Amino acid sequence: MKDSILTILRSLLPAGTPVDVSVPEQETFGHYSTNVAMRLASVKGAKKAGATPMAVAQELAVKIEAAAPAGFFEKIEAAAPGFVNFWLSKKTLQEEFKKVFSDKNYGRSESGKKKTVIVEYSSPNIAKILNVGHLRNTIIGESLANIFEFSGYTVIRWNYLGDWGTQFGKLIAAYRQWGDKKAVMKNPIEALQKLYVRFHEETKSDPELERRGQEEFKKLEGGDKENRKLWKWFREESIKELKRSYKALGVDFDVWTGESFFENEMKPVVRELCERGIAERSEGAMVIKLDAFNLPPALIEKSDGASLYLTRDIANLRYRLKKYKPAKILYVIGNEQSFQFEQLFAVAKVLKLDSAELRHVKYGLVRGESGKKLSTREGRTVSMNEILGKAVALAKEAVQKKNAELSEKEKNEIAEAVGIGAVKYNDLKENRMTDIVFNWERMLAFTGDSGPYLQYTYARMRSILRKSGYAERDAKDAGRDFAALDGDAALALMRKLFEFPDAVKKSNELLMTSPLADYLYKFASVANKFYETTPILKDENESRRQARLTLIETAARVLKTGLGLLGIQAPEKI
RNA sequence: GCCCUCGUAGCUUAAUGGAUAAAGCAGGACUCUUCUAAGGUCUUGAUGGGGGUUCGAUUCCCUCCGAGGGCACCA
Numbered sequence: 001m002k003d004s005i006l007t008i009l010r011s012l013l014p015a016g017t018p019v020d021v022s023v024p025e026q027e028t029f030g031h032y033s034t035n036v037a038m039r040l041a042s043v044k045g046a047k048k049a050g051a052t053p054m055a056v057a058q059e060l061a062v063k064i065e066a067a068a069p070a071g072f073f074e075k076i077e078a079a080a081p082g083f084v085n086f087w088l089s090k091k092t093l094q095e096e097f098k099k100v101f102s103d104k105n106y107g108r109s110e111s112g113k114k115k116t117v118i119v120e121y122s123s124p125n126i127a128k129i130l131n132v133g134h135l136r137n138t139i140i141g142e143s144l145a146n147i148f149e150f151s152g153y154t155v156i157r158w159n160y161l162g163d164w165g166t167q168f169g170k171l172i173a174a175y176r177q178w179g180d181k182k183a184v185m186k187n188p189i190e191a192l193q194k195l196y197v198r199f200h201e202e203t204k205s206d207p208e209l210e211r212r213g214q215e216e217f218k219k220l221e222g223g224d225k226e227n228r229k230l231w232k233w234f235r236e237e238s239i240k241e242l243k244r245s246y247k248a249l250g251v252d253f254d255v256w257t258g259e260s261f262f263e264n265e266m267k268p269v270v271r272e273l274c275e276r277g278i279a280e281r282s283e284g285a286m287v288i289k290l291d292a293f294n295l296p297p298a299l300i301e302k303s304d305g306a307s308l309y310l311t312r313d314i315a316n317l318r319y320r321l322k323k324y325k326p327a328k329i330l331y332v333i334g335n336e337q338s339f340q341f342e343q344l345f346a347v348a349k350v351l352k353l354d355s356a357e358l359r360h361v362k363y364g365l366v367r368g369e370s371g372k373k374l375s376t377r378e379g380r381t382v383s384m385n386e387i388l389g390k391a392v393a394l395a396k397e398a399v400q401k402k403n404a405e406l407s408e409k410e411k412n413e414i415a416e417a418v419g420i421g422a423v424k425y426n427d428l429k430e431n432r433m434t435d436i437v438f439n440w441e442r443m444l445a446f447t448g449d450s451g452p453y454l455q456y457t458y459a460r461m462r463s464i465l466r467k468s469g470y471a472e473r474d475a476k477d478a479g480r481d482f483a484a485l486d487g488d489a490a491l492a493l494m495r496k497l498f499e500f501p502d503a504v505k506k507s508n509e510l511l512m513t514s515p516l517a518d519y520l521y522k523f524a525s526v527a528n529k530f531y532e533t534t535p536i537l538k539d540e541n542e543s544r545r546q547a548r549l550t551l552i553e554t555a556a557r558v559l560k561t562g563l564g565l566l567g568i569q570a571p572e573k574i
Numbered sequence: 575g576c577c578c579u580c581g582u583a584g585c586u587u588a589a590u591g592g593a594u595a596a597a598g599c600a601g602g603a604c605u606c607u608u609c610u611a612a613g614g615u616c617u618u619g620a621u622g623g624g625g626g627u628u629c630g631a632u633u634c635c636c637u638c639c640g641a642g643g644g645c646a647c648c649a
Contacts, residue, residue: 020590022590022592024593025589025593025595025596026593026594028593029593033592033593035591035592035593038592038629038630041629042628042629052629053629079593080593081592081593081629081630082592082629083592083593125649162649165648165649166647166648166649167648167649170648214647259649282646283646283647284647285646285647287646287647294577295577296645296646297646298646299646299647301647302646302647303647304647306647308646308647308648308649309648309649334643335578335579335580335642335643335644336578336579336642336643336644337643337644337649338577338578338579338643338644339577339578339643339644339645340644340649342577342578362578362579364579364580364642364643365642365643367642395612398612402610402611402612403610418612426586429587429588429598430586430587430588432580432587432588433579433580434579434580434581434587434642435579435580435641435642435643436586437586439585439586441585441586441599442585442586442599445586445598445599446612447598447599447612447613448597448598448599448612449586449587449597449598449599450598450612452612453598453612453613455612456610456612456613457612457613459610459612460609460610460613463609463610464609467609468609506590513588518588518589518597521597521598522596522597525597528613528614529614531609532613532614532615533614535608535609536609537608537609538608538609573610574610574612
């Protein structure tokens, strides 16, 4: 819809004029609006010629009226200080709706065709419980991956496991000192995490431990059999448990390659960079100078010869570029690692590893109610399983009350979709750079601007369709009487429907926010008003009744698609 | 000290440089013998301070104040 208006506008303006149309918040300013007249009037020379924004707008309004197909607009108005506002005719809206109704892939685009994007997200450390931070990361990454896929990209969902590094030396040291094999066998991640926490507590009074941890890692890296065996064991047990958690969350990955995979490339990479004169020794360690980027040197090898996170990231980047030839790589990782990525991206330029667009998709930290960081080391964190468990239990209570007649199985499925949907939506709707203070109430919001509200709207619409005996669309539907859809609520819903492709597009351009979540909420609100104010099943006019059902069906379909992009299920009943 | 991110209603958040700053929660008033009240309707309430650029600033620039994070051998 927006494109049709843009096409008309462009045909009337000098080539290359930047022009856009937006949907004003209020209908009194039109269904669509453009500020192009104000832009034109502010160009040098225009003022001298006496062109005020308002005069340009008025002139443009007349031109558009003449250029548009007869009956396309209901009204075009120039408004102070220089907007041109458009109202579409009912006929235009109805015809557009007919197109949307018959488009099974509405909103899908081909803009990413033949392009690959790697989305790295979740990336937990093995031997550690998935916490609220991983949850936020995974939800954001999954949704981005879905949206890119919907826009035609080939998407590689990459879980870059933290399965290597000094932390495993520490874990091995801790296990040697206090470990209990039975406890680890019984409850691997929990037992290992406890060891890790204890290690850090004891380090405070015994600095010697720190050194021992580093030593154990060095042995591990050197191929020590015992350490290797322990590490492998920790890793396998952890992955089993991780997979169970992801399944509950409804998330899956294409690649599980973690840091350890690049272990053997560390030495050659460092040596090569050294030989090429890119890396140099400084204060005993190996660094890449980044003065040209106004950044401190990037450390790629510690003075004890052990590798670092950044070293593995360089090897990983090289591997990815070669193997997948991606157009983009998105690193979904918290805000606090910005500096690390500035360095990585600078190093990529130095090494000419720049065939893909690299982006750090950052997000605010989840902080505790005290305002401080929730840290695993200090044992202050909330686990993902606890959050999901609470959410599902709360949803179960609600379903129990509302829909007591459903089978236990149905109730459980609904509770899971609703509970998890609530948590996901709450994270996505405010995907901003600001830090989030962890708060159960916020996490488990079920009313208002929430996941369950969207699911409720979908279920209501599906319920109407079920009760109407409305059959899924078929060929004869195209002949329906769409002109019967002329109520204000129906027309408003149609117009909202037309904004869907734009909301998807925005979501994959602006990686810092989720315009889609925002859009879907507004969409649901308009849909709610439609069936609240418009009788559908009881409509005495059969042809209008059928037409209204098509609107409900289309709206439900778009809502389900949109929820799917956010990674949220849309149950038929809730 | 330097760098990054941020500051909007009591709380959590919206707003490609545009029009009367938009919602949810919480508070107040309505609304279930009519398609699911996880809903709908009405209502109270906000851009940290000061400058600047602009026809127009929540948005861009400067400065002050405040919060969080980071700053080579953790990830």
